[in-house]
Amino acid sequence: MAVLHLHTNTARLHTATVEYNHRLKPGLFLLALLNTELATQSLPAQFLTIKVGDTHSPLLRRPFSIFNASKIAGMAPRVEILYKVVGQATRIMSHLKAGDQVSILGPLGKPYPIEGVSPLLIGGGTGIASLHFLARRFLDKLIVPKILFGARTEDELIPLPELGRAEIHLATEDGTVGFAGDVVTLAKEHLPGAHDAVYACGPREMLSALKEVIPSTPPCFISLEETMACGVGACLGCSVQLADGSYATVCRQGPVFRIEELRW
Amino acid sequence: MVTHPSLATTVGSLEFKNPIIAASGTFGYGREYEPSADPRVFGGVALKGTTPKPQAGNPPPRLVETPAGLVNSIGLENPGIAVVIKEKLPQLEDLASAGTRIILNLSADDDNGFVSMAEKCNQASPLDVLELNLSCPNIKAGGMHFGTDPKVVSKITSAVKKATALPIWVKLAPLVTDITVIARSAEDAGADAISLVNTLPALVVDVERQRTVLGNTFGGLSGPAILPFALRQVYMVAQAVKIPVVGMGGISCSDDACAFLLAGASAVQVGTAIFVQPDIAERICDGLSQYLLEKGYEEITDIVGRLAQKD
Numbered sequence: 001m002a003v004l005h006l007h008t009n010t011a012r013l014h015t016a017t018v019e020y021n022h023r024l025k026p027g028l029f030l031l032a033l034l035n036t037e038l039a040t041q042s043l044p045a046q047f048l049t050i051k052v053g054d055t056h057s058p059l060l061r062r063p064f065s066i067f068n069a070s071k072i073a074g075m076a077p078r079v080e081i082l083y084k085v086v087g088q089a090t091r092i093m094s095h096l097k098a099g100d101q102v103s104i105l106g107p108l109g110k111p112y113p114i115e116g117v118s119p120l121l122i123g124g125g126t127g128i129a130s131l132h133f134l135a136r137r138f139l140d141k142l143i144v145p146k147i148l149f150g151a152r153t154e155d156e157l158i159p160l161p162e163l164g165r166a167e168i169h170l171a172t173e174d175g176t177v178g179f180a181g182d183v184v185t186l187a188k189e190h191l192p193g194a195h196d197a198v199y200a201c202g203p204r205e206m207l208s209a210l211k212e213v214i215p216s217t218p219p220c221f222i223s224l225e226e227t228m229a230c231g232v233g234a235c236l237g238c239s240v241q242l243a244d245g246s247y248a249t250v251c252r253q254g255p256v257f258r259i260e261e262l263r264w
Numbered sequence: 265m266v267t268h269p270s271l272a273t274t275v276g277s278l279e280f281k282n283p284i285i286a287a288s289g290t291f292g293y294g295r296e297y298e299p300s301a302d303p304r305v306f307g308g309v310a311l312k313g314t315t316p317k318p319q320a321g322n323p324p325p326r327l328v329e330t331p332a333g334l335v336n337s338i339g340l341e342n343p344g345i346a347v348v349i350k351e352k353l354p355q356l357e358d359l360a361s362a363g364t365r366i367i368l369n370l371s372a373d374d375d376n377g378f379v380s381m382a383e384k385c386n387q388a389s390p391l392d393v394l395e396l397n398l399s400c401p402n403i404k405a406g407g408m409h410f411g412t413d414p415k416v417v418s419k420i421t422s423a424v425k426k427a428t429a430l431p432i433w434v435k436l437a438p439l440v441t442d443i444t445v446i447a448r449s450a451e452d453a454g455a456d457a458i459s460l461v462n463t464l465p466a467l468v469v470d471v472e473r474q475r476t477v478l479g480n481t482f483g484g485l486s487g488p489a490i491l492p493f494a495l496r497q498v499y500m501v502a503q504a505v506k507i508p509v510v511g512m513g514g515i516s517c518s519d520d521a522c523a524f525l526l527a528g529a530s531a532v533q534v535g536t537a538i539f540v541q542p543d544i545a546e547r548i549c550d551g552l553s554q555y556l557l558e559k560g561y562e563e564i565t566d567i568v569g570r571l572a573q574k575d
């Protein structure tokens with residue numbers, strides 16, 4: 001079930017130190033956490049959960065995709081999280097400062113299989129986080145991914161300075177920058193191309209629209225989000241329904257699925 | 265002076281190396297949290313609610329956070345008793361060797377369902393306790409009404425008791441007119457212990473979209489929000505029955521666990537707090553040891569039920 005490839009579970013409870021918490025745009029932040037194990041072991045599409053604050057409110061850990069993990073000689077090993085302020089926990093996170101300590105569980109979930117030499121990456125909103133990490137890994141292998149990145153308006157587009165060598169096409173629904181329209185409509189123009197793997201992450205509506213236009217080949221891998229409690233497959237709270245009617249956990253069996261595996 | 269207080273406790277004739285048990289439905293089949301957290305730290309592990317046949321569970325969303333609480337409607341998704349006995353229990357040998365007790369939580373639509381599962385469990389290993397979930401508020405067909413009717417509680421308990429030699433814990437729904445009546449009917453029917461509380465029936469509304477949040481409409485509330493109510497129910501039951509009580513509901517630190525022990529629980533279960541701190545068992549055990557040292561007790565059992573003794 002889900003994407004079949006071998007993956008060793010390296011999740012641990014970590015205490016990580018905040019290196020920085022940059023405000024990229026209003027309500028949009030990049031949080032860097034110093035931790036050697038997380039930086040070394042995290043793979044694209046994996047996520048971690050953060051215990052925000054030390055009170056009962058917010059209660060549960062919050063899940064975030066890994067935007068980047070780097071262990072570069074001479075630099076502190078870190079993982080980065082790109083997050084949007086949408087509620088209580090993310091609001092509290094926006095006040096984190098360099099030197100603060102946070103409790104992290106991760107890396108969690110199964111990564112994207114890295115396949116093909118001409119990948120097409122389709123991201124919507126903060127869904128770009130896991131694709132950013134994936135694009136970095138392709139670039140490390142000297143493979144240049146094509147990235148289609150959409151948002152409602154220019155204000156919601158996330159700067160991607162580290163993907164300079166990738167081929168990036170932007171789409172905004174209000175036409176303020178790039179292609180005027182949603183990213184799936186833009187994807188229709190690129191899909192017949194010579195891509196040998198498609199990766200997508202974004203809001204559920206974007207992914208279900210993509211399902212309508214995607215051909216059966218090349219393989220299309222999507223990464224999902226669901227409300228989570230445990231993050232490890234213990235509570236069965238994050239289940240999504242598969243095409244055969246059964247359920248699979250997004251946190252453990254996912255978050256990556258083949259697009260045709262799901263019931264839409 | 266006390267230097268090494270003992271956390272060992274007993275629930276009936278069964279010994280536990282410490283009084284902290286993972287609550288059913290929050291710790292999967294015992295292995296999911298590895299390698300982040302070691303299940304062998306727990307005194308016992310209650311496995312996910314298991315039914316006679318495989319069950320798919322409720323439509324998503326299945327979870328929503330509420331103030332200091334969590335509302336869930338998992339709908340008892342599980343692979344069924346046969347798979348649990350054949351595939352899940354055998355994976356727990358090292359827990360058993362480490363002295364962590366294995367508790368299998370059972371759920372069924374009627375007494376026959378409970379009996380057929382209990383019979384199958386007679387050959388199962390490792391397995392120390394059957395916990396009968398007479399309180400799952402999620403299943404429309406039954407669940408709630410078992411735990412609210414003393415006659416039904418009695419019928420199921422005595423039928424299961426006849427079918428197995430394993431200790432039976434009857435797990436009660438918290439929201440009943442008089443919890444002591446239900447607890448006594450389980451005791452009279454042969455229960456070895458009472459465990460409580462299960463989640464409280466709950467509803468969460470999405471005001472913006474003008475509909476209920478959970479896919480299955482209703483859910484069960486757990487977490488710190490329910491602690492004072494759970495504690496009251498545990499205290500009432502501990503006064504009313506002679507068999508041991510296993511208390512739970514919102515425990516998230518050693519003081520919370522301590523409160524349940526003082527109220528008369530011989531052991532406690534921790535559920536929602538595991539999601540927040542997977543290493544919670546270790547933290548609570550450390551805190552309890554510290555408490556015993558400070559107060560000069562040699563054993564955790566010395567504090568069980570002290571609240572009533574002071575009345």
Ligand SMILES: Cc1cc2nc3c(=O)[nH]c(=O)nc-3n(C[C@H](O)[C@H](O)[C@H](O)COP(=O)(O)OP(=O)(O)OC[C@H]3O[C@@H](n4cnc5c(N)ncnc54)[C@H](O)[C@@H]3O)c2cc1C
Nearest residue numbers: 062063064065083084086087088089090126129225226227
């Ligand atoms: C695997 C995974 C990866 C994620 N990666 C990212 C990421 O890289 N960047 C990012 O900004 N967000 C990401 N999210 C979503 C993020 O977890 C939520 O935005 C966050 O939990 C909201 O917490 P809050 O307390 O601020 O908001 P809440 O008050 O809890 O909720 C505010 C709003 O956010 C919605 N929401 C709450 N929890 C989730 C959730 N788990 N998934 C989707 N929507 C939710 C609620 O329905 C509500 O409308 C991810 C979620 C998952 C499951």
Ligand SMILES: Cc1cc2nc3c(=O)[nH]c(=O)nc-3n(C[C@H](O)[C@H](O)[C@H](O)COP(=O)(O)O)c2cc1C
Nearest residue numbers: 287288289313336397461462486487513514535536
């Ligand atoms: C996600 C979830 C699933 C649960 N599943 C079960 C179950 O299968 N059987 C059962 O008897 N109780 C189940 N419970 C109830 C817990 O075992 C426990 O009684 C309750 O959550 C109160 O404890 P807590 O506040 O520490 O979580 C579940 C609770 C949660 C949160």
Ligand code: FES
Nearest residue numbers: 229231233236251
């Ligand atoms: S969040 Fe608990 S199973 Fe996925």
